[in-house]
Amino acid sequence: KAGVTQTPRYLIKTRGQQVTLSCSPISGHRSVSWYQQTPGQGLQFLFEYFSETQRNKGNFPGRFSGRQFSNSRSEMNVSTLELGDSALYLCASRPGGMYEQYFGPGTRLTVT
Amino acid sequence: AQSVTQLGSHVSVSEGALVLLRCNYSSSVPPYLFWYVQYPNQGLQLLLKYTSAATLVKGINGFEAEFKKSETSFHLTKPSAHMSDAAEYFCAASQGNQGGKLIFGQGTELSVKP
Numbered sequence: 001k002a003g004v005t006q007t008p009r010y011l012i013k014t015r016g017q018q019v020t021l022s023c024s025p026i027s028g029h030r031s032v033s034w035y036q037q038t039p040g041q042g043l044q045f046l047f048e049y050f051s052e053t054q055r056n057k058g059n060f061p062g063r064f065s066g067r068q069f070s071n072s073r074s075e076m077n078v079s080t081l082e083l084g085d086s087a088l089y090l091c092a093s094r095p096g097g098m099y100e101q102y103f104g105p106g107t108r109l110t111v112t
Numbered sequence: 113a114q115s116v117t118q119l120g121s122h123v124s125v126s127e128g129a130l131v132l133l134r135c136n137y138s139s140s141v142p143p144y145l146f147w148y149v150q151y152p153n154q155g156l157q158l159l160l161k162y163t164s165a166a167t168l169v170k171g172i173n174g175f176e177a178e179f180k181k182s183e184t185s186f187h188l189t190k191p192s193a194h195m196s197d198a199a200e201y202f203c204a205a206s207q208g209n210q211g212g213k214l215i216f217g218q219g220t221e222l223s224v225k226p
Binding site: 004031033035042043055090092094098099100102103105106 | 144146156158161163202204206211212213214217218219
């Protein structure tokens with residue numbers, strides 16, 4: 001089975017722009033979670049989607065949003081980028097009824 | 113609020129020595145617990161999980177962890193370190209009603225000396 005895939009792997013944006021990141025979960029997994037990883041704050045939960053509905057949300061500003069499609073693929077969007085948004089963004093999926101999450105390789109976002 | 117604490121941001125061992133990475137959780141209800149490993153420029157790989165079935169959990173690459181409710185701990189061990197074990201290790205927890213939300217510890221970077 002193919003793992004979680006994320007595109008693009010690397011991205012450079014300018015402050016004030018917006019960005020969209022994509023995540024394709026493992027086949028059959030309907031839950032997708034997003035995390036931000038920075039040296040200062042570590043790994044922080046952004047949100048979780050299940051069957052196209054946001055089930056849980058972390059403590060991030062409204063500039064961070066996401067959605068999930070009927071095929072379970074998910075996107076996250078960050079508007080009005082700030083320098084502090086530079087981070088590795090990780091997507092993870094999990095099978096129904098289970099608690100372990102399987103992570104993708106991440107998207108490295110650099111905001112200049 | 114639930115929290116996860118990893119003691120020691122950096123641990124260094126010699127090749128062949130015991131690896132011990134410490135993790136404590138803070139929760140009135142025992143959560144589901146996980147250990148992940150991250151190699152440079154990669155995502156997180158699941159090493160092992162505790163989901164209340166057995167207190168001693170065996171994972172991949174020779175790692176194991178023991179859940180101790182009385183100590184609210186879930187320490188990761190490996191009897192004999194290998195150079196390829198050098199990486200960053202994260203302990204994580206989730207509660208049953210928020211299964212899609214993992215709370216991570218700060219991470220422990222493991223160095224293995226030849």
